[in-house]
């Protein structure tokens with residue numbers, strides 16, 4: 624049963640689908656996961672799985688879905704880390720490619736593949752001592768489940784020495800089997816407090832991740848629909864990117880939360896099974 628039953632899904636050329644809280648909670652697949660993807664394949668509807676969660680690599684997401692009985696290809700997965708690497712690669716001069724990363728393999732790997740050189744703990748420039756070229760040109764922060772004081776200190780020193788500050792995403796929390804735990808936004812709050820500098824964020828709700836997804840899909844804003852569970856990332860991001868959205872109620876945001884914000888999802892549905900039913904009727 625959809626909440627907005629009056630307006631059926633329409634004009635569906637492609638989907639941009641969030642994963643945490645939409646497809647699974649932590650390691651637990653949500654009901655109807657396989658049937659959802661079976662329908663997308665049967666109808667040959669193109670989709671991109673686009674996530675702010677920067678902790679896993681593209682390959683790790685493919686494997687996670689395979690463990691849940693779903694086959695997707697590399698081109699169908701876009702993480703905020705991959706989007707960050709692409710964004711920086713397009714803009715960063717060739718002699719400014721040293722990056723200090725707070726994050727996991729999911730972030731380090733795409734940056735290295737894009738030609739960036741990763742710096743180590745306490746590699747920092749100290750111009751007053753004549754030490755330059757040691758530190759990072761850029762600090763990038765993403766979800767890091769081995770976050771340490773040394774990493775925070777190194778990031779602080781580099782940002783204070785002039786490194787550009789980027790973030791894969793600003794989600795303050797992350798849903799897990801046990802509940803919500805601290806997300807990258809918590810790390811950013813600490814670094815902002817210590818440096819007075821705000822990062823440039825690549826992930827949702829900024830439109831960059833969705834824009835890269837549209838480019839990969841080859842669809843337009845008006846025939847693409849985003850599916851997500853979180854108002855202040857997935858749904859606001861869709862609004863910022865100019866695309867329609869389905870909010871599912873299996874993740875972070877509740878139906879009551881919608882009243883507290885000044886933007887709206889186009890559709891609200893209970894869960895993935897309802898999305899599958901709505902797609903079935905529309906396609």
Ligand SMILES: [Mg+2]
Nearest residue numbers: 641643644852
């Ligand atoms: Mg989510």
